[in-house]
Each structure stands twice: as C-alpha cells, then as structure tokens.
Amino acid sequence: MAFEFSDEHEELRRTVRQFFENESDETKVRELMASERGFEDATWKQMAEELGLAGLIVPEIHGGADFGAVELAIVMEEMGRALLCAPYLSSAVLATSAILLAAEETAQKELLPRLASGDATATLAFAEKVSPWDLSAIAMAAEGDGASVTLSGEKTFVLDGTTADEIVVVARSNGNLTLFQVAGDAAGLTREALPPLDPTRKLAKLRFESTPAARISTGDAEPALRRALARTVTALASEQLGGSQRCLEMATDYAKTRLQFGRPIGSYQAIKHQCADMLVEVEFARSAAYSAAFALDEDDDGAEVAAAMAKSFCSEAYSHAAKRNLQIHGGMGFTWEHPAHLYLKRAKSSEMLFGSPISHRAKVAAAVGIGSA
Amino acid sequence: MAFEFSDEHEELRRTVRQFFENESDETKVRELMASERGFEDATWKQMAEELGLAGLIVPEIHGGADFGAVELAIVMEEMGRALLCAPYLSSAVLATSAILLAAEETAQKELLPRLASGDATATLAFAEKVSPWDLSAIAMAAEGDGASVTLSGEKTFVLDGTTADEIVVVARSNGNLTLFQVAGDAAGLTREALPPLDPTRKLAKLRFESTPAARISTGDAEPALRRALARTVTALASEQLGGSQRCLEMATDYAKTRLQFGRPIGSYQAIKHQCADMLVEVEFARSAAYSAAFALDEDDDGAEVAAAMAKSFCSEAYSHAAKRNLQIHGGMGFTWEHPAHLYLKRAKSSEMLFGSPISHRAKVAAAVGIGSA
C-alpha cells in the first residue's frame, strides 16, 4: 500500500483546516450545537461552492469533484478536529454514497447535482428500533409495487433527519432492500428531534404514515448499501482520528503550560506517559483510518474489513483520548466552558453510531478467520 | 462479616513466617525446585510435628489441630510468600478436604492421622484430559462393585502425584463420583512427572492399568467434592495473595534503593504509580482471599461464590504483581539468578490451576444473576 499523501492532498488539508479554523471555531460550534437546526446554511453553501466539499465524492458528470475515499478521509479528519456542525456525514457521505452505489441513474441525475451544489441536503433513513445497524434486520416494507409507493412505520437514529431536504429511505419491496426517495416535507411524515448525547450532531426519529415515496433502486440493494456503509464508517473513522489528534494536542499544550508545585504538569511522568500512550493510540488510529481509505480507493478486497477495523479502533482511541484529555485538564476539563467535553461527547456518540466496537471486531474476526464461526 | 484476625491468628502467622524464613529461603527453594522429589522429608515432618501444619484442618479426633479456613488462609499466605516447596496444597489441603468431606469414617480414621502426623502424604487425582477441572466431566469408571475394585485409565495434573504415598482417585461407580484409595506403589500404576511451568510445584500424569483400589466413599460424592475444591481454591487464593504481597514488597524495596540518573527509581512516578496500582490490587486480593476464608468458617451460603471470586481475582492480581515486579527490576528481574521469575511462574501456573479466571468469573456471574444463563 502506497500510504503516502501527495502534495495535492496536503494542499486540500491546508485549505479545509484554514476554512474550519475561521468558520467552525469553538464559539460557532457552541452556537450551532445549541440551535435546533444544528448548522448554518451560509457556511454549508460556502463549503459546497467554494471548497467543493458537498460534492467531494460525487462524479464530475453530476457536478462533483470526483474525489475518492482518501480525499474524503482528509476532509473528515479536519472536520473531526474542528467538531464541525454540518450535515456532512449524513448528506455528503452516507446519503451520497448510498445514492452513488445503489440508486438508479435517473435518481442520481436528479439528486446528486443538488447535493453537490449545496442546494439541498439528504440523509439516509435505514435504522429501525430493533438491531438498528443490521441491514438484514430492516423490516419496513413499501406498500405498492410501482415507481410510486407509500411507506408506513418508523426509522430512528436518522442523522440530521429533521433538516434534510431529501430523505432516502431503505425499506423492503418484494423482500429486497430498496431505496425510496421521500421529500422532507412529504405528507404523512413526522420528524421528531431526538436528544443527542453529542449535541453537535443532530439525530431524529421519523414516522411515516402512508407517506408517498418514489422508488429509486432496483433489485436487492443490500450489497451496495453494505459498501456504502463501509465508506461511511471509514469516513467516520477519519473524523474520529481528527478528534483524537485534537485531544492529544489540547492535552499536550495544557501540560506544557499548566504549572503545579512550581513546574509544568507535563514534566511529571504521570502526565507525560499518559500523553505518550495517547500518541501511540493516535498514531495507530491514523494507520487504521488512512489504510481503510486507501483500501477503498484501491478497490482492495479487504476494504470492508479495513473499515470495520478502523471503526472499532478509532472509536476506542477517540474515547480514550477524550477522557484522558479531560483528566489531564483536571477540574477545568470538567467545566462546561472548556471544550474537552464537546470532544468526549462526540467520541462516545460516534463510538456507538453504526454499531459498537465489539460488533465491528466481530466482522474483522470473521473475515480473518478468528473463531469457529 | 467480622473480618478481623485475633491475637492467636497473628501469633500463628508470626510462627509460620519465622519457620519459612529459616526453612524455605531462596537457596532452599532453588534446591528443591531442581530436585525430582520437590520437597524435603525432614522439613515436612517438622512442619507436621512441631507446627501442626499437616493436620491443620484435620479434626482433633484424627490427630489434627482442628482449625478452619481462616487459619489455613494465614498459613497458605505465608507459604505463598516463601514459595514453599512441599506437598501442602496437594496433601494437607486438597486430599485432606476431600477425605474430610467425602470419605467414609473408616477411611478417615485410617488416612487422616497418617497425613496429620506427616507420616504420609496424599493427593487427589481427579483431573482428566478433557475439561480437567470440571467434576462432571470425569469419565474414569471403576471395574467391580464391592469395596475392592480396579481402575484403568489416566489422570493428569495430579499435584505431587509422583511422591504421594496415598492417591485418592475420583472415578465413577454406578455413574456416581466415588473416592478410591490407591497406594502410591500399587500394581499397575505408572506415575510420570510432567514438566511444570512452575518448578516449585510438581505435577504428574498417572496411568492406571487394572490397578487395585479401595472404595472409600458411598453415594454421590460430587457435592462434597465441589465443596472440597472450593476450600482448596480458597486456600490457593491466599497463597496467591502471599505471593502478590511479596512481589509488591520486592518491587518497592528495589525501587527505594536502585538509583538511576542520580535518584531512586521509586521517586519517578512511572515506577511509583505502578507500585501504587499494585498496592490497590494486593489490598483487593487480600479482601477477596480473607472474605472467602471467613465465609467458609461461617458456613456462609456464599462461600462457593466467594471462593470463585477470590480465585479469579487473586490469580490476576498475582500475575500482574509478578510481571510488574519483574519490569521494575529491569534487566536484573529477567535473570535466572533473581527470584522475580520464580514468583512469575508460580503466578501464571496457579492462575491456570483449577480453571481460568474467566471460568471462575462465570461461576460468580451465574450465582449473582449476571447473564441470561
């Protein structure tokens, strides 16, 4: 595996970091996380138009930048550092990947340009109450057979579900998993905000009561959706890496300047060695996230396993880094006014999103031949 | 739970510690662990006669001191500190408990006085190749129905199996677990020393070929044997505690005197905090071992659970303490001439003896209602 970033990659990183430093500083994050909508339309539009981020992985013919998983990893890592509040994971990654990999061309033509331009956002509604992250457990079935159907039932843990302009719903049709497009303001659709552990990422429960929906995929979409989830999970792992790295930096910076008993707390091995252990985990997380991204772009057979590996490892690394950062900050880190908790909540929440580390490890185990199953 | 030791208990502790400091110093341990027999008859006799240790838990009517689990815990803790090489766990604890709890009175009368006086040693041969620590998995079946039978088959992981004068074999008779007495020099008995990870405790594989044996229990001995194992495991937990405590002391003493970069290594938090964590684990191990012993003497319903808890916790605490002790000693701790490895091998070996920490935790879980089972 090449595993090296090009100068263009570094340039991309610099650009987005600069942008988020200006547009997603702590004040902005706090303002948006307390708001109902959770993001700023102007910034979103700017991200789409000036930086081409909304359509980062959308093919050129649909108005996107046609980049791959590696560029997405770079962008997500920077978003993770900045705790960006925006429907990026939901619209530009999850929904976009699902549409790209599983939807029919006409639907792609209709949807992707609008998403890439920032004119609309979308989300994927697939999780249900029972075994939410298991595609095969999806029970919602479309009523009707043709291009237009109605949907009834409930979807939960829908990312940015109250604000998305377009909702791509995964439901069964003749037993097959199928994608349906539902407008955010469709009749019979109730969108209820859920109280998130991580207030920087909004979640919703959607109730469908004979809601009109347009079929946008044919055949069994499950394999394609599994790949879309692997892409999403890989991107999320990079976001977790960015958050972990930021926690390490915050902790290290604080340890250099905070004095106790007449010397910097970072001169004490109790703190120094915690930072060293964080560093090892962050470097491992970096290897995990990057290698999963490179594997996707190289169409590596192991890409799904690499995604599971990255998700399980980066989740725990982020959680450890966030907790250690809080601990190293002492009482200060426990206050609302200090940003340590924002990272902790993002870490714990993203650890559970799309399934636990244990469940992702089970996928790795099965793939590499650990265990009887 | 009272949980306090009396002055008599403290006196007992002082006496045995003094004795082992004289009779089981490091030189002696190294000599005996390299010997085939693994213990010294004269010392064993002295332990039996002068200190009453061989018959510590044997009733007075059978020539013993009639003490309980608490006194046994004290003695085992001191033996663990001293890494005593002697068939104490096998003869004075395991075999004695089995005979006391499961054998008929005539057998008790015949066997216990000889064990208590130090004239003979015994061991319990119950483990077989498949699921060795699970009594219900015992497959060996006696041939014949009366008081005298013959045994054929194999027993393994028999503590001090090559030196025991009397072997108490657990085999099935009419499906029931039954105790049989076999002389160490019986016809058709082959005793093969196994190469132990812990050279201070000898193990053997015994092969029986139509070996004559005397039945010494009636009915189903399984419940009584389970209790005998709980007693043994509780005693072993105390031994592990004693070893852990000794590791903590060795590490702490070394950290006080070993200088690097001009100051004692114990002044560095990297070492100091490892010692502090060891201390916490050792104190927890102490609570575990003592409470299991007190529970046995109080006929507490929870005694078997307390035993499982103690075995699982003390096993891991000892293993951690032994490894940390080695690490704190640096290169020195990795040499054959330093005693750190003797404790490490005892720790790892006793961790596996009578079943893994996970398997003991499963017993705790079942008893306290964790889990569906």
Place this chain on the structure above:
Amino acid sequence: MKESELRERTRVLLDEVHPDDEGVSRVDFRSAQFDHGLALVHFPEGLGGFGLSPKLQAVVNEEIQSHAKTFYENLVVNPIGIGMGAPVVLTYGSEEQKRTLIKRIYTGEDIWCQMFSEPSAGSDVAGLSTRAVRDGDDWVLNGQKVWTTLAHVSKWGMLLARTNPDVPKHDGLSYFLLDMESPGVDVRPLYQITAEAEFNEVFLNDVRIPHEQMLGAEGQGWRVAITTLMNERSALGGGSSRKGGGPVSVLTRILAESGAQRSPAEQAILEDKATQLYIRAELLRLTTQRAKATQRSGNPGPEGSVGKLAQAEIYKDVWETCVAALGDDGLLYEPGYELRRPTGDFRGTGESSAEKHILQAKYQLLRSQANSIEGGTSEIMRNILGERVLGLPGEPRVDKEIAWKDVPRG
C-alpha cells in the same frame, strides 16, 4: 455515660419534642436535640454533646429512628457545616464563635461552604493566590475561589488565603471564616459537562473580614486546613455498603434488559466485563470494611486513598460499561443540556427505581468523569499511596524552600 443512659436521654428528648409532630420544624427538633447534648455527642457539654466517643452518636440516631419516622441526616442538612465547619470552630474558634456558630450549623439555619480551591491551585492547593492584606482590624481579600459546593446558599465559608507571599507556600496561609453576605462576594454557578451547576465560582473583590474571624494564628492556615481536608477525603471513596449494591446493580440490570439486542458473543464479553466490575465493586466494599476495622484499632491514615483511587476508576468503568450495554440508546441523552442547577433524582450513585436507571447511567457517564479529579486526582492518590503508604521517595521539589512569590505559577 452508658448506652442505656443515652437511650434514656433520647427518649426524654423525643417526649419533649418529636420530629414527626406537626408544627415541629427541622430547626425546632434539631435545636432541642442540640440543647439536650444529643446532636454531636462527642462535642462538649453546652455545644451539642457530652464529650463522649463519636461512635456513641449511632446509639442516639438508632433510638430516634426506631421511635420516629422523621430522621434528619447530617449529610443532607448541612454536610460541610456539620462535617467540617463545626469541628474546625470547636478546635480553633473563640468561645464566642463556638457559642454562636455551632448550634446554627447543626440546625441547618446557617449553611456552610469550604473555599480552598482556586483556578491556579488544583492539586497544589497550598499554592493558592487569593491575597489577604491587613487593614486595621480587618483583612482585605482579593482573589477567586472555585468548586465551591453550596456557596450560593451558604451563610459562612471556610476560606484559605495568602497573608504572606514572602515565605514558602505552606507558611504564608491563614484561615478565615467569611460571612458570605459580605460586600464584594460574588457567587456564580459553575456549570459542568452535564450542564448542571453543582458547584460555584466565588469572586472576592475587596472583601473585608474582621481579624477575629481568622481561625488559628496568622500563617497557620495550612495546619487548620489539613484537618478539614482529611475529613473531606475520608468521606470520598469506599463504595457501596451493600453487597452487589451501588452502580454495579444498575449495570447488572441494564445488561439483563438489553441482552436481546446483541449477539451471544457480544453479550458474553459484556457479561464477563460486568462480572469483573461486580467483583471489583465487592472487593472495594470489603476493603473499605477492613480499613474501617483497622481504623477502629487506632490506625487511621492515608490507606483511605486506596478506596478513593479504586472507587473512581471502578465507577467510571461501570458507568461506561452501562452505556456500552445500552447500545444505540446510548446515543441519546434525555436530560438535555440546558444550563441549570441540579434537579433530577436519577443522579445518585445508589440504586434507582423504575426506568430511572437508564437515565442515571447516561448522566453518570458524564458526571463520573470527575471522580478521578475531585477531592484529589487519581495521580495525586497514587503519589500518596506510593510515598505515604509504601514509603517510596518523593520527587525533587522546586517549590519547597523558596518564597511563594518566586514559585512559577499558572
């Protein structure tokens, strides 16, 4: 005095004033209890007690509890006042102060708080910066205190301030009783990561304290404070008092309820983890019990740090495992993040009823992060265990022998 006499006196008290009676307020009853010497039996006569062993207070409490439904727990009435304020006034206060302050502490009329911590002095409490400068009969204070529990409802604060910056840090501190209603005292809620404000920040701006309100001599503040801190630390840690109780019971319950949502393998892994925590929690309980037995035989000391350190780590792990066991439900946080004073009843560490335990687990996932910080960080606890229990040498110190003002700070 014999137990029987104490019981008799308690019954006399109850005949006179009964806490269950309508019209008998908490202040009424506790005031009478104090006057009967049954409030703090180890305090001197006239100050709520009879100079007895503190253990005997249990006899009085037992007697009250067996004859009345209403029992006022000191920990609820005025935890800091009764636990730390009354003893320090008794030891260092003037006769006048003992007479006027202690009873009102006991009745709960005057709530007390403790103001040692400062933003720049976390683990290094003695490095604090709040300055007290003598001006006639008063001291004038300027500085900031933090983590002040109950400051917003307190009448009195126990405060440590620097009266001499030119000597090593421990030698330049003095101990004051501050009337929290004094001009220049500004109490502000300090919001935590849970969005609740259990604590306060207290800003002191030219606050005047009469010299008589200094406890102990000038420059002896650290010695006075140490007693206070010892009482605090021994109150932390120790775990549940009941086998299988406390946080781990919440975990056991969540695990049982949530099992169906995951694979048998994942459940087995979580169950083993929960069993490890169950065992650790149980051993924490037993170790505390052993430590108390040792303490009774006259050997108190830094061993309490074992419990403090272990409890923080165990409880944090328990709550995190609870949320892991909740699975996707852990993505949600029902209390929300509106800034507020504590309200919910799910935040205790004891068992909770009905569905509260899920809310409790989520709240505690956040709240318990402070367990390894408050009342002494786990790092400091390990130093104490290493140095004071195991006797390992200290680190080279750069702040011991020099004037406080010359020690780098920040």
Place this chain on the structure above:
Amino acid sequence: MKESELRERTRVLLDEVHPDDEGVSRVDFRSAQFDHGLALVHFPEGLGGFGLSPKLQAVVNEEIQSHAKTFYENLVVNPIGIGMGAPVVLTYGSEEQKRTLIKRIYTGEDIWCQMFSEPSAGSDVAGLSTRAVRDGDDWVLNGQKVWTTLAHVSKWGMLLARTNPDVPKHDGLSYFLLDMESPGVDVRPLYQITAEAEFNEVFLNDVRIPHEQMLGAEGQGWRVAITTLMNERSALGGGSSRKGGGPVSVLTRILAESGAQRSPAEQAILEDKATQLYIRAELLRLTTQRAKATQRSGNPGPEGSVGKLAQAEIYKDVWETCVAALGDDGLLYEPGYELRRPTGDFRGTGESSAEKHILQAKYQLLRSQANSIEGGTSEIMRNILGERVLGLPGEPRVDKEIAWKDVPRG
C-alpha cells in the same frame, strides 16, 4: 551506478564464485562479494561497496537470491558486527582499522559484540562505572559489563568506559575496541528466566587496550555510542512485515485448535481479545510502514519509539493470551529449566511449523517479559515520546551538571 550495472556486476561475481558450489565456503563467497564491492554498497570502494545509496543493497541481494539457493543473511552471519561494528569503524576508525577489520566483520570471521550496559547502569547507560586508566600507550580497564550478546563467540567488542570521573557523566566516557582474547577478559553466560543464556556477563580485570583502539577522541565516547544505539533501537520494534503474520498468527491458530475445551462464552471472550490483538498487530505493521515512508522523506527520529513501545506491549499480551488459550496445557513447560545456551528452534517470533507453535507460545510467555526492558524500557520509551516527540518538558535533573563521581549510584 545504475541498478542494471549493479545486477550485471552481481552476475559477474556469481560467475566467479557461487555460494551453492561445493567447496565454496561462506567466507569464500562473502570475501569475494566484499572484494567486488557488493557487500555493503553504501561503503566506500575497497571497503565492500561503491559509495551508493544503502537502498541499492536490495538489488544485489535480490539478484543473488534469484540465482542461488544459498543466501547469507547479515542478521544471521554477524548481526552486531555488520549492523553496528562496521559503520562505527568506518566513521571513527583509522585507515589501518578499516582495512583490517571491516572485511573480516563481513565474512563473519570476526564476530563482534557491544559492551555498553552495566549492572549499575540500566536505563542510565551514560552512568556506567567501568574505569579506564591511561598507562603508557595502553588503557587499563576494570569493571563489569552485562547483557552482552555473542560475547562468548566474539573476537571484538565495542566498549564504553569512563576515562574521567571528574566531569559530568556524558563527558567522561571513551569508546574502545576490545580484543576479546585479551588477558583479564572473563566471559560468563548470563542465564535468563527461560533458563537459557542468550547473553553474557563480561568481567574486566586489568584488561589492557592499546590507545590506538580508542575510537573517537578521549571523552567523546558518548557521541560515538549514540550512533551505535540509534542503529540498535531502530532494529527493534516494527512488528511483522506481513498482514496477520508474526506472533498473532500463533494466537489465531492456538485459539482455533483449543476452542473445544471451553465454554462458548469463554471462547467468545478470548476471540474478542485475540481480535483486538490482531488489529493492534496489524496497526503496528502499518504504523511502521508509515514511519518508514516518513523516514525516506528525510525525517528519521524518535518516532521509532512508538513501534518499540507498542510492539513490546502487544507481543507480551499476545503470548500471554496464547497461554491463556492453551488452558490447562499452559501448566506445563516442555523445554524444562536446565541451564543452557539457546537451542530450540521454536523461539523465533515468526510463524512456526507443526506443533512447534505451542512450545513457542510457552517459551515466549517468559521470553517476551524482556521486550519491555531490553533496548530501552517502556518507561524510557514513554519519556522519549513525551519529551522528544510531543515536546513536553523534562523532569528536574539531579545528575546533569555535576561530576559523575558525585552522582549517587546503586
């Protein structure tokens, strides 16, 4: 020089002397390889190379391996001599020394060892005590070295000794080449907890070394040693080079073979543990790969400590989990504890064939305990990561500015 020319020259060498030919000894072949400049291509002409980039050695090796069954790996032939001895002679040796020593290092005629460590100087290597006193044209050495790999078969030792105790520790050291056959050199096997002696103790009793055998100037020994140590540390750590390879493959195998003996729950717990270790081992491999990529772009440095630290902890954990998975079989230790020089072929960290993997796991349970000690303890690695990578401040030092003789030692 182009790759193609190098390949051509290698084929010329093989035409002349072929390692597979009967009668061509290892020394014969490697001697010719050296003379052809194909031994260490980055060395100067006449000293085994052509002054090329070290990367190009791979071209030669590849060419030999594709045309011959016999390939002599430097790591097997003379690891310390080739890895550390030859470079240090090249940098600091006299022309005479370069001419006479380097070739015999490469051929394996002279095995080399490295003698820095001493019993009293573990992590604190520069604190060593072996004294060298000038006497005419010689230096006279007294002291003890430890952990000396290969000393019992070595002709030459790279040795650090104190030539001036009156200056701070780093400034009083000088670097010597010691002829191991000199009178007064006593090499004794140092048995480890495995009962094997991989290492030696070397006692030096009035050993004379001619002044010409000092490398670098008097008092510059630390600088010379640092180069040597850097080479050593980067050789440790980094993990397996193949996905799923190395120790973790042994674990996977043992776990699969031993599953039947335990409950499904216990198996699930061990499998998750093994999967965690599999992932960590894989990330160690990838992280090493990334570090190498960075290094190639000209940024070597203490980042290698990430791999060293992580590998020690992962491998120890892997071997311990292997033995846990063996269950009761882990009670037995088939190699036994007869004191001996290393013999078994099960001790490598790579994959092993047939039933060897079980023996390997048991042996490595013990052997791997040193992973976190040898070549820099994990504690020191964390210091390096904290201070040199993250830039955290050092601790107060008590031994930096004072004469070595005044630093407390023990």
